[in-house]
Amino acid sequence: MTHQLNEELEKVLADGDFYFESLGEGRFRSSWHSQGAWNPHEQHMGPASGILAYALENFEPREDMRIARISYEIHGLIHAGEFEITTRMVRPGRTIELIEAEMTAKGRTSIVARAWRVITADTNEVAGIEDRSIPGPETCAVQAISEQWPGGYIKSIEMRANEQLRPGRGFAWLRTPYALVDTKDASDMSSLVGMIDTANGVVPRVNPSEGTWIYPNVDLQIHMYRRPVGKWLGLEVQQSFGTDGIGLTSTVLHDVAGPFGRAEQILTVRSR
Incomplete structure (x- = not known):
């Protein structure tokens, strides 16, 4: 049945060299490459978070500011196909701004993203980073992540990791040959953000192919x-499951120049 659904969706959704087709005025259509892993009718949160970052980055941009934090709240199923993103200013300011982007599809909210945009300055004199660097992608072997996880998005990415990768902890590098948007104008930041959600599937404590647990x-x-x-995203991940149905995936984020930030994901751990 799942194979039949996949074939039907593949015929319906655009299958180009991009994750999303821009339809103008904040409207987009997801391609096969953005298909999710938990449900064949939904988008994967990875590309979906990327397209929201793209919308936020292009909303009333200022050259003296950049996005420092994005928080995504997933309201429900992220429907595949056509959707709309609306953006607004929540808190304007001279040195900090809070902006918001909402994705809606089929009349319902799928995701709400809020971003703090912060003024930039030369802080080289006091700069320092405590997160350690990890070995680069050229030192790691290709991993067949699509053998563990289904869906068009997982098939669209290349994953590399070393032999220390294990359930619950490890690091991996990801890249994709596909553009975030068919207009090919997405920044490196938005494109890399579009792969960060993959962290939850890099070191799964339970093999998803077994079908006994979802998280x-x-x-x-x-x-x-x-x-x-750059084009490579490094994910240094640890995943913890609590005893009462809640888990946490914590990640140090890297590009080819070194660590650049962190990500957190709260999980709902449920038996099938």
Whole structure:
């Protein structure tokens, strides 16, 4: 049945070299490459968070500011196909601004994202980072993540990791050949943010192919003390499951220049 559903969706959804097709005026259509892992009719939170970051980054941009934090609240199923993103200023300011983007589809809210935009300055004199660097992607072997996880998005990414990767802890590098938007104007930041949610599937404590447990995240919080660059995203992940149905995936974020921030995801852990 799942195979049949996948084939039907593949015929319906655009299958180009991008995750989203821009339809104008804040409207988009998801491609096959953004299909989720838990439900064949939904988008994966990875590309969905990327397109929201794209909308936030292009909302009333200021050259003297950059996004330092994005928080995503997942309201429910992220429907595949057409959707709309509306953006607004929540808290204007001279040195800090809070902006919001809401994704809606089929008349319902799917995700609400809020971002703090902070004024930039030269702080080289006092700069310092405590997060350690990890070995680069060239030192790691290709991992077949699509053998563990289903869906068009997982098939769209390349994952590399070393032999220390284990259930619950490890690091991996990701990249994709596909553009975030068919307009090809997404920044490195938005494109890399579009892969961060994958962290929840990099070191799964329970193999998803067994089908006995599910553990989707209900949110995604991203903090960036440096603007990320390049095409490779490094995820240094640890995943914990509590005893009462709640888990947490915590990640140090890296690009080829080193660590640039952290991400957290609260999980709802449920037996099938």
